[in-house]
Amino acid sequence: MTTTQNTTDNPLATGNINQLMIKFAVPSIIAMMVSAVYNIADQLFIGNAVGTLGNAATNIAFPLSMMCTAIALMFGIGGASSFNLHMGAGESQKAPYFLGNSITMLLGLGAILFIGTELFLDPMLKCFGSPDNVLPLAKQYVSITAIGFPFLIITIGGGHLIRADGSPKMTMICNLSGAIINIVLDALFVLVLRWGMVGAALATIIGQIFSAFLALNYLRHYRTVTIEKKHLRPQTIYLKRIMALGMASCFNQIAMMTVQICMNNLLKHYGSLSQYGEAIPIACAGIVMKVGQLYFSIVIGLSQGSQPIESFNYGARQYKRVKAAYRYAMIAGGTVSVIAFVIFQLFPHQLLALFGNGSKEYFEFGSFYFRIFMLMAWANFMQPISSTFFTSIGKANKGTFLSLTRQIIFLLPLMFFLPTIFGIKGILYAAPIADGMAFVTAAVMVWSEMRAMK
Template identity: 25%
Template structure:
């Protein structure tokens, strides 16, 4: 424990940052590719109807991932800060309690999902035209939904136990397996939407099995201990994990809201077009999430040990990387929109025109999105829950809903695509105002 702790507290901060960055980003990319590959194979194997059905189902993954990160990021943040303060026994109790509750919640979700599959499909926005394909996909996801929750929870703890490489290996292996199984189930076995869903679910189970090997190794310091269920410990975990949960769940809500708005304005073809954009956005957001997950263990333990200079250096490096990556993806969308669309579908005509036009507007948001996600993680890693939740709620729900309500009335369907840009920019500006307000108040207190 001491050697690993000292490495994060005293080792070269640049090399530590890039080590965690590489493994975390690669791992998150593998997770996003599971859904991305589903989209590519469904678009080419089933067509635009399958894309529309898949996009209706995607928010269910946001819910599962959000719950997993609620416990994973929440518990791991509390664990690392406690270790930084030297509270080793408390860190073990945090780990043990969090894992137990995550298992119970995950199994409960799986049982309820199997019982209410059709109801869930209609809640997500399916209608009589799409419910068959939606049910087919959900049936391959819901009975193994516990695996999505546990994989994110375990991954966060393994990363915080100084093994980001295994966390990356687990998700990468799952992603590669998902590609292979997608091809086999959809094209070779003709299993359609259910085959795509099963491929993703099986990959998630394999992810858990690989992560579990960490607890068999000699370097593992995460130990299960006897504990009494402690409400303050639970609320601390949930409070720390709330921003990650909000980001994930609000992303699902955004897809749901966009689907409804597009159905009203241009019909199913709009939902199919948005399915392509949403999946590209999923990959970009996964990279930003990988950056935020990379800085969390480093910031939490150094913050707990009052190493504030190291905390600030990591924050600045993460913001720089996020801005560069966001700008690159915006330029790719601006220059190569047609190529992006043709990766997902062989269809031309209206769906191609709508999606190419949408990309040019929607991708502007990437230049600011990474800055918001990194700053949210920065505050979350320090247990500054109010600031982190302002960012999460602002960009993921409040300002985006305002944008969807107002902008289409001014710009038509382009207003829907600009809503994400509006939400990210207003959130960024609001965060800057909040920071300056807090700093000015702290300065006044110090003067007194």
């Protein structure tokens, strides 16, 4: 096995850090925003065509999209980080095995998730917190979108492998093309043909299939190394390393999925005891989550854009370049987070109105949800960028722990405790408290790591 580049002439080792961050981060941001658009597009069209119950149905289905992303990040980021670390250390013979093993797992687990979803659709959606009047719409939507799970997973995961090859623009093209197809077909199927939930689901999977085709075609013609059949055969020695480095990002998604499922059930329970009922809180939660995901995708894109730079230079022991890449990601992430905070506080009603009309109670609860749940949005850049940083430098345990702080360690217990005192609004108060605690934890861990990195 030969490489077209070695450690000394690779741009990751010698290029200007600022320019490298722009090269890798901008396409990563666009790719992540496009992934978020997949879910938001359906919600926009469904909200205007079907109404509040349709919005609630897409929120009930959202944990499955998170599971797809979790699998994709486990083997996408894990494979990309392993590949870049070994290439940076000059171990080009081992590097292709991490790519091949990742591709096999992405495709295999995508197929397994599709089959499992179709077999256990009803109990799964009820477990996700679906009210009885929302369940039929959720079933219509998920029974079709499940077909696209393998394609969605290979698109997201394969995008990270493509980025590791020094082709972030191709990752962007894969995601952007699928999203454009999805939006165009959403307009046709939902607004023109009036196919409702079925039309939105069909538009989604058609876009995903096209994106996956582009990603797989690129992986067949990888530039830095040649991926052969022997590299595709799963081997424990490579999978352990991949999963260790991808675990932080995967667990972060699983944590978000767990919180979303618990939140749906809590909103259903406490909503039934309030003036808002069951469906309105769940519908509002879905909108806030997906709008927040759009902003958060910029932060995640920054962290993913810094990953190849951090991994390669850490493997090459060029620690000043590692610190510089992290610093640029933090400055940009902090700026974006402050802007998002201002928008969420000033324009919650307008954001809700984009997703269709609703009752007075719908806008009242939704506006309050936006302002309180996103109260610490200005600080939310710290935890994901820092978690990816630890993963990029091979500190998988630290990255995994940090990825769990906000969602599982801090938010989940508060979500169950505070509603016993404040009712349904207590669920919302839990978020800014957890965000602040996660910010402090990440800052302390990174400060300690930077001091030790010499």
